[in-house]
Amino acid sequence: MNNLYANRMSKIPRSFVREILKVADEPDIISFAGGLPNPDTFPEEEFAESTSYILENSGAEALQYSTTEGYEPLRKLVSERYSKNGLSVDPKNILITNGSQQGLDLVAKVFLNKDDTVLVEKPTYLAALQAFGLFEPNFKSIPLLNDGVDVDVLRSQIEEDSPKLFYSIPNFQNPTGISYSLEKRKIIGKLLNQNETILVEDNPYGEIRFMGENLPPIKTFTDNSILLGSFSKVVAPGIRLGWIVAEDETMHHLVTAKQASDLHSNFFSQMIVHHYLTKYDVEEHLSMIRQMYKDQRDFMVEMIKLHFPDDVKYTQPEGGMFLWVTLPGDMAAMELFERTMEDKVAFVPGEAFYSDDPQKNTLRLNFSNSNNTKIEEGIKKMGNAIRELKSQ
Amino acid sequence: MNNLYANRMSKIPRSFVREILKVADEPDIISFAGGLPNPDTFPEEEFAESTSYILENSGAEALQYSTTEGYEPLRKLVSERYSKNGLSVDPKNILITNGSQQGLDLVAKVFLNKDDTVLVEKPTYLAALQAFGLFEPNFKSIPLLNDGVDVDVLRSQIEEDSPKLFYSIPNFQNPTGISYSLEKRKIIGKLLNQNETILVEDNPYGEIRFMGENLPPIKTFTDNSILLGSFSKVVAPGIRLGWIVAEDETMHHLVTAKQASDLHSNFFSQMIVHHYLTKYDVEEHLSMIRQMYKDQRDFMVEMIKLHFPDDVKYTQPEGGMFLWVTLPGDMAAMELFERTMEDKVAFVPGEAFYSDDPQKNTLRLNFSNSNNTKIEEGIKKMGNAIRELKSQ
Numbered sequence: 001m002n003n004l005y006a007n008r009m010s011k012i013p014r015s016f017v018r019e020i021l022k023v024a025d026e027p028d029i030i031s032f033a034g035g036l037p038n039p040d041t042f043p044e045e046e047f048a049e050s051t052s053y054i055l056e057n058s059g060a061e062a063l064q065y066s067t068t069e070g071y072e073p074l075r076k077l078v079s080e081r082y083s084k085n086g087l088s089v090d091p092k093n094i095l096i097t098n099g100s101q102q103g104l105d106l107v108a109k110v111f112l113n114k115d116d117t118v119l120v121e122k123p124t125y126l127a128a129l130q131a132f133g134l135f136e137p138n139f140k141s142i143p144l145l146n147d148g149v150d151v152d153v154l155r156s157q158i159e160e161d162s163p164k165l166f167y168s169i170p171n172f173q174n175p176t177g178i179s180y181s182l183e184k185r186k187i188i189g190k191l192l193n194q195n196e197t198i199l200v201e202d203n204p205y206g207e208i209r210f211m212g213e214n215l216p217p218i219k220t221f222t223d224n225s226i227l228l229g230s231f232s233k234v235v236a237p238g239i240r241l242g243w244i245v246a247e248d249e250t251m252h253h254l255v256t257a258k259q260a261s262d263l264h265s266n267f268f269s270q271m272i273v274h275h276y277l278t279k280y281d282v283e284e285h286l287s288m289i290r291q292m293y294k295d296q297r298d299f300m301v302e303m304i305k306l307h308f309p310d311d312v313k314y315t316q317p318e319g320g321m322f323l324w325v326t327l328p329g330d331m332a333a334m335e336l337f338e339r340t341m342e343d344k345v346a347f348v349p350g351e352a353f354y355s356d357d358p359q360k361n362t363l364r365l366n367f368s369n370s371n372n373t374k375i376e377e378g379i380k381k382m383g384n385a386i387r388e389l390k391s392q
Numbered sequence: 393m394n395n396l397y398a399n400r401m402s403k404i405p406r407s408f409v410r411e412i413l414k415v416a417d418e419p420d421i422i423s424f425a426g427g428l429p430n431p432d433t434f435p436e437e438e439f440a441e442s443t444s445y446i447l448e449n450s451g452a453e454a455l456q457y458s459t460t461e462g463y464e465p466l467r468k469l470v471s472e473r474y475s476k477n478g479l480s481v482d483p484k485n486i487l488i489t490n491g492s493q494q495g496l497d498l499v500a501k502v503f504l505n506k507d508d509t510v511l512v513e514k515p516t517y518l519a520a521l522q523a524f525g526l527f528e529p530n531f532k533s534i535p536l537l538n539d540g541v542d543v544d545v546l547r548s549q550i551e552e553d554s555p556k557l558f559y560s561i562p563n564f565q566n567p568t569g570i571s572y573s574l575e576k577r578k579i580i581g582k583l584l585n586q587n588e589t590i591l592v593e594d595n596p597y598g599e600i601r602f603m604g605e606n607l608p609p610i611k612t613f614t615d616n617s618i619l620l621g622s623f624s625k626v627v628a629p630g631i632r633l634g635w636i637v638a639e640d641e642t643m644h645h646l647v648t649a650k651q652a653s654d655l656h657s658n659f660f661s662q663m664i665v666h667h668y669l670t671k672y673d674v675e676e677h678l679s680m681i682r683q684m685y686k687d688q689r690d691f692m693v694e695m696i697k698l699h700f701p702d703d704v705k706y707t708q709p710e711g712g713m714f715l716w717v718t719l720p721g722d723m724a725a726m727e728l729f730e731r732t733m734e735d736k737v738a739f740v741p742g743e744a745f746y747s748d749d750p751q752k753n754t755l756r757l758n759f760s761n762s763n764n765t766k767i768e769e770g771i772k773k774m775g776n777a778i779r780e781l782k783s784q
Contacts, residue, residue, distance in 0.1 A: 004556060004588060006505050006527075009645050012652065018460075036457055044451035051443040059436035063628035065428050068410075098490060098654035105653045109526060113398050130652040134501060135398075164396060196396060236455035238659040253401050260404065260522040261497045262490035266658045267630040 008134050017126055017348055020337075024346035030378040033346040035174060035321060036369040038296075041289045042236045043276065050275040054268070062268045068259045070096025070243070071270040077277055078229065078243055087220060089245050095254050096265050100204055100242035103228040104131035106261065107165070107200055107244070110253045112137050117163035121149055123353035123362070125174045125202070128167055137164070139355035144173070146315075148180030151187050163197050170218055172205040172320025175353045175364040179318060182215050189221020197224070204230040204242075207286055209319035210294035219245070226250065231273055233321070234286065239269040293321065296367045300375050307383030309390065321368035324350070326361060331389055333363040336382070339389065343381045400526050409518055409744055412729075416738035422770040425738040427566060427713060428761040430688075433681045434628045435668065442667040446660070454660045460651045462488025462635070463662040469669055470621065470635055479612060481619075481637050487646050488657045492596055492634035494650075495620040496523035499557070499592055501649045502642065504529050509555035513541055515745035515754070517566045517594070520559055529556070531747035536565070538707075540572030543579050555589050562610055564597040564712025567745045567756040571710060574607050581613020589616070596622040596634075599678055601711035602686035611637070618642065623665055625713070626678065631661040685713065688759045692767050699775030701782065706757075713760035716742070718753060723781055725755040728774070731781065735773045 017033070024031035054062050069075065075091040082089045097103045104127070112118070112135035120129065122141035129139065140157055142149040148170065157163065168188075170180040180188075192199050201218050206229075219225040230242035246254055258264070297316075300323060304314055311328040327333060333349035340346070350362025367375065409425070416423035446454050461467065467483040474481045489495045496519070504510070504527035512521065514533035521531065532549055534541040540562065549555065560580075562572040572580075584591050593610050598621075611617040622634035638646055650656070689708075692715060696706055703720040719725060725741035732738070742754025759767070 004503060004590065005645060006501065006503055009502055009648070012648055018651065034457070039452035039456050042452060042455040044447045044455070047451070047455070048444050048447040051447075052440050055436045055440040055443075059439070060431035060434060061630075063434040063436070063439070063630040064431050065426070065624075065629045098658070101652075102654040109398065110401055111396060111398055127652065127655070130648075134649065134652050198396065232457075236660075237457045238453075238455040239661075240654060240656070240658045253397060256401070256404055256522075257526065259410065260493075260519065260526050261653070262494040262632060263519070264632070266490070266632045266661055268628075268661060269631075269658055 008136050011136060012130055012133050017352055020346060020348060023341070029344045029346050030374045031346040032365040032367070032370065032378060033348050034366055034369055036366070037233055037237060037321070038292060038369050041292065043280070043285060046276055046280050047272060050272045050279065053275055054271045058271060062271045064267070066264055066267045068255050068264045070094070070265060071267060071274060074270050074274040077274060085214070086216060093245055093247060093251055095244045095246070095251060095258060096270060097242050097244055097258070098240040098262070098265050099232055099237065100202060100228040100230040101127060101131065102261070103242055103244045104128050104200070104202070106254050106257045107226055108132045108135045109257045110250065111164050111198070117161045119154070119157055119163045119166040119197070120355050121168060121173065122355070123175055123350060123359070124167065124355065125169060126352050128202070129355055132167070141355045144176060144178055146178060148178070148184035148188070151184060151191070154188065155191055158191065158195050158197050165200050166192070166197050167200045167202065168218065169202045171203055171215070172208065172317050172322070174205070174320070175322055175348070175350065176324035177315045177317030177320055177322045178324070179215070180218070185215065185218045186221050189218050192222040192224040199225040200228065201225055202228045204228075204233055205320035207234050208290060208293060208321070210290040210297070212318040223247065234282070235273055235276065239266070239273065241265060241269060241273055293368050296370055296372070296375065297323070299372050300365065300367045300379065303376055303379035307380045309383070309386060312386060321366055323365040323367060325363045325365060327363070327386065328361070328390065330361060331386070332360050334360065336363070336385055336389060339385045340382055343385065345378045345381045347382070400528050403528060404522055404525050409740055412738060412740060415733070421736045421738050422766045423738040424757040424759070424762065424770060425740050426758055426761055428758070429625050429629060429713070430684060430761050433684065435672070435677060438668055438672050439664060442664045442671065445667055446663045450663060454663045456659070458656055458659045460647050460656045462486070462657060463659060463666060466662050466666040467635075469666060477606070478608060485637055485639060485643055487636045487638070487643060487650060488662060489634050489636055489650070490632040490654070490657050491624055491629065492594060492620040492622040493519060493523065494653070495634055495636045496520050496592070496594070498636065498646050498649045498653065499618055500524045500527045502645045503556050503590070509553045511546070511549055511555045511558040511589070512747050513560060513565065514747070515567055515742060515751070516559065516747065517561060518744050520594070521747055524559070533747045533749075536568060536570055538570060540570070540576035540580070543576060543583070546580065547583055550583065550587050550589050557592050558584070558589050559592045559594065560610070561594045563595055563607070564600065564709050564714070566597070566712070567714055567740070567742065568716035569707045569709030569712055569714045570716070571607070572610070577607065577610045578613050581610050584614040584616040591617040592620065593617055594620045596620075596625055597712035599626050600682060600685060600713070602682040602689070604710040615639065626674070627665055627668065631658070631665065633657060633661060633665055685760050688762055688764070688767065689715070691764050692757065692759045692771065695768055695771035699772045701775070701778060704778060713758055715757040715759060717755045717757060719755070719778065720753070720782065722753060723778070724752050726752065728755070728777055728781060731777045732774055735777065737770045737773045739774070
């Protein structure tokens with residue numbers, strides 16, 4: 001019954017990353033492919049205590065249907081965490097979602113007509129291309145430089161195409177690890193204030209900065225903005241909780257769309273996370289995550305310096321979970337992938353992250369869900385495979 | 393920035409039920425308005441034990457990102473429960489969703505182009521109109537008789553319009569409480585086999601039959617079918633877990649759409665529910681729910697007989713959570729609502745449940761989330777208000 005499916009389905013390729021992850025998931029593979037937090041950071045005992053507390057004291061509330069907007073004290077807590085970082089957000093402008101992925105789906109639902117233009121970074125987060133793609137926009141990509149997108153190209157695209165949305169991950173971007181400079185954040189904010197394009201600012205990694213100085217969200221410099229956040233990297237991703245920050249009118253539409261999509265997010269988990277974040281020392285927990293990821297990132301950089309040829313380039317992110325590698329010349333990362341998989345080492349070839357015109361000599365390495373033994377062995381094997389390919 | 397929103401948003405009215413529920417939620421209101429299970433049935437202690445078990449034994453798995461399709465053992469368990477009822481469903485044809493509401497959203501995403509025809513019952517579940525409505529179909533409604541939809545109208549609509557989908561709730565329908573007869577299920581199955589219209593069979597209440605004989609799903613009689621299920625009424629709704637049953641090709645598309653929508657459903661809750669359903673006696677739990685709801689339904693019918701005028705009609709459902717009331721002549725349920733709210737008694741006026749041409753003298757009463765004291769007082773006050781309106 002092929003003719004019965006909606007047109008939008010023919011435009012969404014099955015995620016290549018997903019297919020890779022199926023292979024990479026096997027236990028004897030050293031995988032730098034996934035975008036997974038390190039499970040050693042998960043607060044299992046604290047979660048068990050929090051769950052007991054919630055079920056004992058508010059079981060009927062936690063297990064019942066509830067409001068679409070989300071658990072009010074959790075929205076307040078998110079608001080308070082923003083205000084500690086200098087951003088004033090009223091709880092009524094926060095909607096709890098199933099991870100920030102659902103934030104992307106809801107934003108697309110609320111804003112996108114077929115053939116609207118959406119600006120994305122080049123490269124960008126693959127699953128954002130999927131979420132937006134289901135609403136059949138035209139993607140235009142803006143080159144990503146070492147300190148953020150090329151603002152000249154951004155300006156001319158905004159002026160030429162009047163795009164509906166500009167999707168950006170300013171902190172430790174997925175897949176590149178690149179962060180926007182303060183100067184670029186200001187320039188972009190100003191540019192958006194002069195136009196009708198709305199910034200969709202995705203910030204799942206912002207709290208995992210392990211070097212350098214915290215920088216304000218672009219939202220600080222423009223009201224033309226929707227900000228997405230997530231508990232996935234700070235607490236745990238399996239509970240699928242994130243949020244959207246938007247102004248009143250947009251929030252009204254987002255709540256309508258959320259209600260039609262799944263009524264509300266898991267309330268049991270919302271109450272557990274709120275209890276966990278209130279009762280335990282989250283700053284200490286975050287310090288532990290940052291230290292672990294910094295050590296693994298440092299060790300991966302060290303191993304790359306030792307084992308990769310000198311003409312391989314790579315980013316050295318100040319936070320997050322990913323390094324971005326550029327192979328010499330016209331060496332295809334896909335070919336390298338096939339070769340390293342023979343050695344049971346996995347990563348994601350970069351071409352998956354482009355909406356158009358993929359740069360095929362790029363690849364993404366995850367350092368968060370690993371350890372030094374795997375990093376040493378995996379990077380060494382990758383280095384050997386790169387040398388082999390070079391010599392052909 | 394009104395012109396920036398997608399066209400689809402202008403077509404979705406904010407749920408009137410939602411607005412009512414906000415008022416009806418206040419503690420001094422006797423509410424027959426919501427569609428809520430009785431929280432006294434929630435297995436809080438068993439959930440606490442299940443959560444401890446999962447976090448102690450599989451914490452890292454429960455809290456990590458996981459597969460879009462859902463927790464494999466939970467999909468197997470759903471499959472086994474179907475096979476006990478004579479329906480053979482492979483676990484690979486089951487996708488775990490955020491309640492069956494998300495099932496509706498994903499089905500709409502996968503199937504509906506703008507202006508496709510969707511057949512719905514008249515009246516039907518309001519939030520299905522919202523979920524489908526976001527994809528801008530044309531709704532056509534099929535009158536609901538005491539034993540299911542009018543199959544003659546259904547046949548002529550299918551032949552005239554080649555609708556993409558026919559959305560049906562064959563067991564203890566929301567809002568009417570009506571169930572389809574075995575004969576109608578067979579006729580509808582045969583009709584669908586001869587056409588390309590796909591049945592979307594929503595069955596959230598099937599396991600809460602407290603009288604009469606279990607009847608097979610319409611899916612038994614046709615392959616042209618997508619079946620939706622839910623843990624909301626059997627376990628608890630706050631955890632937002634349900635599922636979709638579909639054949640391979642449709643499942644492939646549904647998984648793609650689910651991945652783009654929120655990657656996967658809450659894995660922590662999936663594992664807890666699986667442990668709970670495996671370790672504890674669910675049949676005993678279901679018996680308890682059925683007995684409670686039967687008692688409350690019986691008492692509500694008894695009170696209606698005692699306190700409503702004789703020319704008020706009402707359904708006497710064999711399961712589920714709702715009665716459907718038809719007021720005499722041209723009495724408007726909305727006017728009755730305004731009057732009973734002065735007495736702090738709430739229900740949902742029927743017009744919210746129609747895609748077109750609402751029958752304004754109808755209303756929905758929920759009996760599951762109540763007790764005999766409230767039922768007696770609430771129905772008595774409603775009866776007085778009806779008599780008052782009649783005498784004007």
